[in-house]
Amino acid sequence: MSFNMEEWEPKTNVGRMVKDGTITDIDEIFEKGLSIMELEIIDALLPDLxxxxxxxxxxxxxxxxxxxxxxxxxxxxxxxxxxxxxxxxxxxxxxxxxxxxxxxxxxxxxxVRRGCGDWGCVCGRQHTVPFKVDGKAGSVNVTLMPAPAGVGLAIGDVGKTIMSLAGYEDVWSQTSGQTQTTINFANAVFDALKEVCKVKASENDLKAMGVISK
Structure with missing residues (x-):
């Protein structure tokens, strides 16, 4: 079912700010730490999901x-x-x-952050994870590592789906535990992607990893 902005009647302040155009980018919501309580906010700001x-x-x-x-x-x-x-x-x-x-x-x-964090790749595109990160769920442990362009998503099918939807093209990975348990494997990969957002780095370091355009 397609989303109709005109028919939407927001019930929260954030929703009203999105509808009236005060907020036009979902990054504004993330940066201000605002809560998303209405699905229509996502549909309005990320219509191409x-x-x-x-x-x-x-x-x-x-x-x-x-x-x-x-x-x-x-x-x-x-x-x-x-x-x-x-x-x-x-x-x-x-x-x-x-x-x-x-x-x-x-x-x-x-x-998520994307960059060109592999030492052997100098393409400068945002195609891989910018640094090594770990994720865990249940017995499953997942490590995601930067890979040079052309490697592809070297991870199991569940991880490949999540990484592709996030916009990654290349990644090395290591996994352990009961990875055939889809829910734990998926949650472990998602947990690792959350870590990509949390790692603190200077602007110069982020530029060197291709996260920020030079």
Whole structure:
């Protein structure tokens, strides 16, 4: 369903600022530490998000009224240009579970850094992670490392989907643990991407890694 800005009636201050044009870039929201409480904010500021369903699983649990069966879905969203989110949803039917997962992924959107951090690459493009980062979820550990242009995404399919949606073209990786567990592998990769945002570096260092244009 396409988003219609005219029909949207914001319920929060941030939403109203987006609709009236006071905020025109999602980076303003991130930089000010504002909370995103309405999905329409994401739809308005990141209209080109793509969605990928990475896993659909049946989850059973015992209840006093009998066995309950739900579908658990894992979805990644991204615009392939520096923004990516990961979410999951549960419902008795696949369709509603997917919609819940997509909404959850949008609420979890982060901005990632991209650069040219490999010592053997001097292309200057924002195609890889600018430095080595680690992520963990459950038993799964993931390390993402800068790679020269042309290597591609040297990581498992789940990680490849998330990295591609974030806008990365090349990466080296190391993984350990039960990586066949999709939810943990996906969360570990996403955790590593969060670390890309958290690492503090000077402007000169960021320029040297290609994160900021010289």
């Amino acid at each position: 793509e969605e990928e369903v990475m896993d659909v699983n049946l989850v059973q649990r015992m209840h006093k009224s009998g066995r309950k069966v739900n579908f658990r879905v894992i979805v990644a969203v991204g615009n392939k240009n520096g923004y990516v989110g990961l979410g999951q949803g549960k419902a008795r039917e696949v369709g509603p579970a997917i919609r819940k997962a997509v909404d959850n992924a949008k609420y979890n959107i982060i901005k």
